[in-house]
Amino acid sequence: MADTPLRRQLDACLDALARSASPATVAAYRHDLEALAAFLEALDVTDATALDATLLRRFLGAERSRGLAPRSLARRRAAVAHLGDHLVTQGQLAHNPARLVPTPRQPSHLPKPLDVDQLARLLDTPHDDTPLALRDQAMLELFYSSGLRLAELAGLDLGDLDNRRVRVLGKGGKPRQVPVGHRARQALDAWLASRPALAAPGETALFVGQRGGRLGHRAIQKRLGEVARRRGLPEHLHPHRLRHSFASHLLESSQDLRAVQELLGHANLSTTQVYTQLDWQHLAASYDAAHPRARRRQDSSTPGDA
Template identity: 45%
Template sequence: MSAGAALRPADAALIERYLEHVRVEKRLAARTVTLYGLDLEKLGQFAVQDDVGLTAVQGTHVRRWVARMHAGGRSGRGIALILSGWRGFYAWLGRQGLIQANPVQDVRAPRQPRPLPKALGVDEAVQLAEHVAESDDAWLDARDAAMVELLYGSGLRVGELVGLDVAASDGALQAGRGWIDLAGAEVQVQGKGAKRRAVPLGRQAVAALRHWLALRGQVVAVDAAAQALFIGRRGTRLTAQAIWQRLKRRSLQAGLATPVHPHMLRHSFASHLLQSSGDLRAVQELLGHANIGTTQVYTRLDFQHLAQAYDAAHPRARKR
């Protein structure tokens, strides 16, 4: 350990003994042992700075050091990993009878700010929805277009999309699947927690679904045994993985800078709807969120959009 010379000899010996313990007795990988050593080197540096022996460290010391790491730009996740290494070291010291209590036991890393969901701009979403593939079979393009319209136009989760049937049936109800109702311009889905909800279908989604259903019979004969709305070449229900792959392919073909995944379209649906309506409760209902706190992340996304517009347009926004 490079900082060993700065440590009290007894502390440096304890760290070396612990690293030998995890290497020989716990048989951890060499890379893991190296990472443990780096974490304990940082612990030793803090102890030297505060003139405290490792066996005399208290929770107050550890919290102070966490604050220093956080102020220095270390992420909450990075700090949590360091604390995990320290916690293991002090648990070992406790088993050796060298300390009475683990000073890291009740110390937690700062919470990471929840990352904002990635959403497309309105123009990008429309570009993806209106893209017409040149090389794919007509039925494939019609199917993919209908999937995009449901993901972006109705905010469905990919699992909800996979589970859609052509129409309501006893089998769909028993299996917890959803279905489309073109006459009523809505889609019935079963979301998280087995909760059912009805989501409106926009005019473009209805048109795309009618077009897809007219071509669907080219893939498989429509009968009672083939109720899946979205199917592949073999007539079987599409998987979530297949939908991810098709969306990525379509977004690249459409010329979008970022590959699109299903949840990005759900985020785009929520963000664009909130920007236009400002009705958080309505967005919550349409997304099927049990807690409005989950939906409130889109208010941050909406504010980010407004802040970007301000920075780009207002003469007092920033120096140029």
């Protein structure tokens, strides 16, 4: 790979990001900026200071033509915007061209939380008490108890866990503390008692695999899916669905949008407001079922019944 100003600028940007962001965030931005670099180098552009709004639109258009989904395009734009901010801070650009390019429109789909009773049956299903089963149960309970992202749970160390709370590093390297419920604490205590049977000496990760090291993202996703199938859940289970369920069930009970925003680690309230739409659907269904003047009568009136 050629040593060009562009490559040095990308490396400097990612090195700066690594000082405040999680490894997962850095890896995602590296992937997106590599795509940008490949695009620019194909045009013989070897310095990021040549980037302008026109080039960025061409880049996003080319990525869209390759079949990238709107969510992936939005992430590409976010990575380029971060690079632009870095170059402005370093005095290499007068302004960030990404600010002139809107974020690609996202599809307006709502998350689908699990039913409360269905989720309770899943979590309460007995298991064989092996170290792996205890670990998987602790992960399930912690995801639902605290609304963690996959990267947040995977990045947990033993020292992050307190008696009734857990410290996590969220998006953009933003730390937060979230409560740990009683059932999750019980599951974690059972796992911690069995953890030495799996963990390698000196390993600090809270959740480890059979080889003793930190459990990776794909391994966590795979284990949760396998556990859900074994316990009879008829739908696919992934970590983000447990996070959706946490937020939706908490908002339905508390009606406190700001508290849910803080617990989820959302920087903007608008991100959390998608759950108000879910809650509205629940309330609207209850209204239609219960209010005497909300439903159309089954026995339609005749013209003479005035």
